[in-house]
Amino acid sequence: MNVLNFVELIKEDKYQKQLTTMKRSELNKTKLKKFVHETLMAVTESLNSGYMAQHQLHLEGRRPLTVGVETGIVNLPYENIDKVTKIMTEEDNREVAVYLTASSDFLNKSGFRIDQLATADDVISDEQSFESQMISWVEEKMQLVKDYQVEEPKKSESKKETKKKTEKSTKKTTKKAKK
Template identity: 35%
Template sequence: MKQNIADLIDQINNEKITVKVFETTMAKLKKDVAKTMQPLYDFVSDQIGKNQLGGAQLLVGEALAIRVETNVVNLPLDEPARIEKFMSDEEEAGVNVYLVAVGEKVNQSGLRIDVVANADEFHEHLTNYETEMNDWVQAKIDAVEGNTED
């Protein structure tokens, strides 16, 4: 899956990227990370299957937000100016799936973002990435609860 950079910035600025929001408590997330996160993974995979960018966000009380999102660069979708600046020389780029954690106790910056896979691989082989993603989420829970930097 490829994405025109100008179109991406336009989609972000005009709120044309579908983002589905879920909510839970830290206790429920800790009890079963895989079950809680699966709808987010499935939603993003479905968006990719429709050849659309998308994201899913899990609000965990006030302590943490976990996002699964598609993008062309290792930056949050809610920062279009930074994406545009970083990708200004590119006309088109491959789309990847990223895991994003936001919360003041996640780390010193309050933000952690890591690439999972390119969008097509994620969509075609989602089950191959689930354990790795769930482990990543668990590490962010541990960081928030222990207030230790990841």
């Protein structure tokens, strides 16, 4: 796909998108498998129809997490589409790939992770073979969010008190003698 065409499609919102929201406590293995299966089928349909796609699952709770799939030509989320032309020339043609995305304040320092699942052609030829890979990836990100330790702001090290050495100095003044 041409870089400029890709950027224009995303900027103009000309891609298929879906957002599913549920409470994290309601997500079980069956629901996760269903989401992954339906997502990969929908992404395959989008790609076969010539569309880019973004499908996300937002898990609400104390530690919210959004996971999903994006199709694209570079491992940058659609939110950063303006950066694509800074790292690629507009005339370049790139292979479309399927990326897994995760975002949460409790994921890592950046709050975001993106990994390539496969090329679009590979997913189109057999999306079912990638389901278990995606399920494992999502479960791993859920565990990372659950285990994430919020870093306490670093306290400045207590300064060692050092006694200031002062030397007593006396200033001698001389008086002018009177004549």
